[in-house]
Amino acid sequence: MNAAPFNLDLTLESGQVFHWEKIGPGEWRGLIGETPVCIQSRCGEVFAEPHDVELVWNYFSLDHPLEEIYRDFPTDATSQAALSACRGLRIIRQPRWECLATFITSSMKQVAHIRAMSLEIRRRFGRKVVGSPTNAYPSPEALAACTESDLRACGLGYRAKNLVATAREVASGRVDLAAIAQLETPALRAALECLPGVGVKVANCVLLFAYERLDAVPIDVWIGRILLAMRRGRSGTATQLARYARRRLGPYAGYVQQYLFHHARVSPKFTP
DNA sequence: CGCCAGGGTCTCG
């Protein structure tokens, strides 16, 4: 299938999903939900095994209008540098529970360790998938049945309590992750923030990565520093930075944020 | 060893 521009490496290395394994140049193995997939991208052409176009197209958001998004990119030097470095990076449509759960574990953790925790949670509590070395992400029910110390054994530390509590909210049906997709963004954000371990930042990650709200801007320490630098010294509280991001990053602010984040993180000489 | 990481929550001005 043809999907230019699409850069698989950038997409899978930009801290959105944490379970894919690189098995060759531009070639990755992982799971889309519970379906094991091998995928390779060359020159805008995508090859996937199994050849399930619909599944791959949807997961990697190959329908997102990247050229239109690029036309709306901010014109400042920082954003344009991030754009030329990350062209072809796409915001993935993640399964909702998987996204919510992994970002609850993400607080004050580096990407590499989020990955390690996520893989351990899959290994211990996820359903085995034939043809995949990686297990599926455990269901809300499976994690709801865990104790806090079960999850501490996966390296979660104080995050274990929140993950179990949120799993129980979802498994019990008190929160329906599919039903709330119909809500407008402010109401959806509020619903997510009611869950234990979900604050402003994690809610925005879930809005962007699992609910297709492409204007949602997660502000972590990296993006915080970048926005502060873009504001030229004017000091910024969290609310000021959020307002600035909403005003300056345009209709696809979430995309811009993801490009800024990844570019900064892989630039050895990044000093805001 | 000290510092930092895709923060949330509670308390106190």
Add this chain to the structure above:
DNA sequence: CGAGACCATGGC
């Protein structure tokens, strides 16, 4: 609303 303390863990 804003600032601070506290929460665990691993990498460098």
